[in-house]
Amino acid sequence: MTLTINDPAPDFEAETTEGRISFHDWMGGSWAVLFSHPKDFTPVCTTELGYMARIKPEFDRRDVKIIGLSVDPVDRHAKWASDIAETQGYAPNYPVIADSDFAVSTLYGMLPAGTGGDPLARTPAENQTVRNVFVIGPDKKIKLVLVYPMTTGRNFDEVLRVIDSLQLTARHRVATPVNWTQGDDVIIAGSVSDDEAHRIYPNGWQAPRPYIRIVPQPS
Numbered sequence: 049m050t051l052t053i054n055d056p057a058p059d060f061e062a063e064t065t066e067g068r069i070s071f072h073d074w075m076g077g078s079w080a081v082l083f084s085h086p087k088d089f090t091p092v093c094t095t096e097l098g099y100m101a102r103i104k105p106e107f108d109r110r111d112v113k114i115i116g117l118s119v120d121p122v123d124r125h126a127k128w129a130s131d132i133a134e135t136q137g138y139a140p141n142y143p144v145i146a147d148s149d150f151a152v153s154t155l156y157g158m159l160p161a162g163t164g165g166d167p168l169a170r171t172p173a174e175n176q177t178v179r180n181v182f183v184i185g186p187d188k189k190i191k192l193v194l195v196y197p198m199t200t201g202r203n204f205d206e207v208l209r210v211i212d213s214l215q216l217t218a219r220h221r222v223a224t225p226v227n228w229t230q231g232d233d234v235i236i237a238g239s240v241s242d243d244e245a246h247r248i249y250p251n252g253w254q255a256p257r258p259y260i261r262i263v264p265q266p267s
Contacts, residue, residue, distance in 0.1 A: 086179060117153070120146065129144075236261040
């Protein structure tokens with residue numbers, strides 16, 4: 049099963065470091081970021097979990113809930129959290145799923161269906177495909193999928209930038225150009241006719257080409 053943009057985000061129940069959750073109920077009406085890890089006590093993931101804890105207020109400000117996942121039991125997550133705090137300065141302040149039965153990893157297509165056995169007997173290399181970021185909207189649909197190799201730490205500032213774009217374009221019929229950040233000009237969506245655009249933007253727009261209609265970011 050391969051999940052792509054606009055697919056429904058599968059619901060599941062799982063044990064986490066903050067108790068058992070039902071994913072969709074846990075999300076409520078918020079956005080969510082689910083980011084996964086192949087195993088506890090792996091070096092790159094340790095830096096990622098600590099950084100996410102440090103910038104969690106930025107996700108809170110955008111009404112985005114964070115949840116991690118690692119293919120290890122919950123008791124190991126607790127021990128790993130101590131290492132993360134000591135080495136990164138921040139312990140996870142969000143739930144981390146204990147996917148020791150591989151249920152979520154297989155449901156989300158990160159491991160092959162039928163994967164089983166003792167999670168502690170598996171190496172990080174065997175779980176190396178469990179390195180995804182899923183951004184999920186309040187409608188419980190997938191808005192972004194990122195897949196990283198084990199050797200490359202993820203850029204969660206970029207995830208925040210994408211969420212800013214997703215939230216803006218969900219409210220307004222615009223698109224964001226290359227390297228856009230908050231406050232930059234945007235592009236009128238192709239689904240908006242020129243007649244509609246004149247009603248929405250009575251002051252007009254810049255158009256280096258007829259299909260590139262540039263306006264200030266809507267407030």
